[in-house]
Amino acid sequence: MTTFLGKMKYALVLLFVLLAANFLVAQALKQHVDNPGQTAMDPVPDDINHTHTGSRTQFLPAVPGGKAVVTGNGINYHGGPVLKGNPVPIYLIFYGNWAGSGSNTAATVSLVQHFISTLGGSAIENVATTYGDTTGNVSGNVSLGGTAFVSSSKNLTDRSLQTTVSNVITSGALPRDANGVYMVLTSSNINETSGFCTQYCGFHTHATLGGADIKYAFVGNPDRCPSGCEAQTTGPNSPATGVGGADGMINVMSHEQFEAITDPDLNAWFDTSGQEDSDKCNFNFGTVTTCVTGGICTPAAVSVGSKFNQTFGGNNWTLQQQWENANGGLCVQHL
Amino acid sequence: MRVPLIMRVIPVLAVTVLLAAQEPWKPPLTSRIKTSTRQVVLFTNLETQMLQAVQKKNQAALTAMLTDDFAIDMPNADRMAGEDWVDSVMSKDFALEKFGVHQMSVIDLGNAAVVKYERLQ
Numbered sequence: 001m002t003t004f005l006g007k008m009k010y011a012l013v014l015l016f017v018l019l020a021a022n023f024l025v026a027q028a029l030k031q032h033v034d035n036p037g038q039t040a041m042d043p044v045p046d047d048i049n050h051t052h053t054g055s056r057t058q059f060l061p062a063v064p065g066g067k068a069v070v071t072g073n074g075i076n077y078h079g080g081p082v083l084k085g086n087p088v089p090i091y092l093i094f095y096g097n098w099a100g101s102g103s104n105t106a107a108t109v110s111l112v113q114h115f116i117s118t119l120g121g122s123a124i125e126n127v128a129t130t131y132g133d134t135t136g137n138v139s140g141n142v143s144l145g146g147t148a149f150v151s152s153s154k155n156l157t158d159r160s161l162q163t164t165v166s167n168v169i170t171s172g173a174l175p176r177d178a179n180g181v182y183m184v185l186t187s188s189n190i191n192e193t194s195g196f197c198t199q200y201c202g203f204h205t206h207a208t209l210g211g212a213d214i215k216y217a218f219v220g221n222p223d224r225c226p227s228g229c230e231a232q233t234t235g236p237n238s239p240a241t242g243v244g245g246a247d248g249m250i251n252v253m254s255h256e257q258f259e260a261i262t263d264p265d266l267n268a269w270f271d272t273s274g275q276e277d278s279d280k281c282n283f284n285f286g287t288v289t290t291c292v293t294g295g296i297c298t299p300a301a302v303s304v305g306s307k308f309n310q311t312f313g314g315n316n317w318t319l320q321q322q323w324e325n326a327n328g329g330l331c332v333q334h335l
Numbered sequence: 336m337r338v339p340l341i342m343r344v345i346p347v348l349a350v351t352v353l354l355a356a357q358e359p360w361k362p363p364l365t366s367r368i369k370t371s372t373r374q375v376v377l378f379t380n381l382e383t384q385m386l387q388a389v390q391k392k393n394q395a396a397l398t399a400m401l402t403d404d405f406a407i408d409m410p411n412a413d414r415m416a417g418e419d420w421v422d423s424v425m426s427k428d429f430a431l432e433k434f435g436v437h438q439m440s441v442i443d444l445g446n447a448a449v450v451k452y453e454r455l456q
Contacts (some may be wrong), residue, residue, distance in 0.1 A: 006362050014431040063385065158367070159364065195379055195440060198441060199371065199372065199440045199441075200369035200370050200371055200372060200440065201370045201371070201372055202369075202370045203367040203368055204367070204368055205365050205367045206365055207364070207365055218396075225372070225443070227373065227374070227443050228372035228373055228441070228443060229372055252370055255370050256370065266365070266368060270368075278370070279370070279371075282370060282371060283376060
């Protein structure tokens with residue numbers, strides 16, 4: 001009898017030790033799980049193209065000193081951080097089929113990369129310098145940190161969107177950078193089922209991925225729903241009439257990156273109704289100019305009289321205004 | 336010899352707890368800040384204007400926003416013609432103190448649109 005009890009105790013202790021060891025290993029796995037629903041043992045997807053394409057970093061002079069938190073301009077500060085990098089890296093993740101037709105082409109990819117590469121220091125981006133946190137102001141400078149491609153025909157959900165960002169980082173296609181903004185750009189055959197085209201044209205948020213606070217945004221190709229997400233069906237850079245996706249996408253990207261920089265963790269700058277700076281000027285373009293022959297708009301844009309309101313990087317752009325956190329607050333195209 | 340009950344229960348409990356620890360952890364999704372579509376912006380503004388007219392008992396402003404064939408359909412009730420609805424919300428017995436328009440989605444059908452939203456009051 002005593003022998004049996006002794007053996008039982010020994011067996012139970014051994015079982016406990018084995019299971020406890022397994023438990024501790026599981027906790028370590030949890031902390032390395034970047035992808036909801038997956039484990040750290042999942043293989044890296046084969047369809048992620050390890051492409052590092054970054055523009056040469058341009059460092060602009062630091063914004064002149066001044067009060068970092070200025071209030072009373074129709075938008076309120078809630079204590080959280082802003083992104084103050086000089087520049088703030090923008091990482092692009094092209095998801096879907098970007099070797100297709102219409103606006104789902106390499107030309108759009110190049111135009112988007114060019115836009116991000118030349119946006120830093122532009123008049124419209126300088127409006128962001130009116131925002132800051134307790135340690136400093138937004139620099140108004142951004143750069144193209146890198147590009148990755150995820151070939152897929154699957155629609156996205158909020159969960160799989162986050163997984164996509166996480167996978168691209170985990171695979172090494174893009175670096176893990178808590179000071180940057182990752183933008184998932186989908187081709188027009190891809191839907192984001194939480195409400196792209198019915199509720200929103202894009203959104204930004206953040207998540208802890210691999211222990212880092214990663215800021216990311218979704219922007220879909222608005223050729224999927226031109227009446228909802230495009231100011232005009234032929235933009236100043238359209239290759240053909242009715243192919244306004246690139247310019248439309250760039251406008252929404254301008255909106256999202258501005259907000260991801262001034263309200264990255266959703267606890268910095270927004271007004272009493274919850275609107276962030278770009279929200280307050282959504283689809284508000286201000287004074288616009290018509291594309292004419294002899295300018296730098298495309299022939300297609302000239303043929304239909306497309307409008308633009310910004311010029312930089314050798315291109316015309318149609319970008320919504322941004323809320324200036326000064327002079328009482330208003331939508332502006334420049335400071 | 337009989338093994339005491341507690342000696343039989345403890346290992347079962349231990350195994351249960353430790354097996355539960357193996358479940359993959361899914362971090363919660365954080366809120367999103369959405370960039371509304373042009374139609375959502377348009378219809379949010381229209382609904383807000385209409386409800387403000389109701390709130391302020393401004394019958395002229397309210398009727399100016401409604402078409403001749405405007406009607407209200409509610410669950411378990413007969414269809415209410417626009418004129419009757421306007422009379423009911425303009426009456427002294429009805430007061431709209433606060434309201435909010437949230438979670439709007441708009442499906443553009445070309446000549447018509449299906450608008451869904453949550454109205455809190």
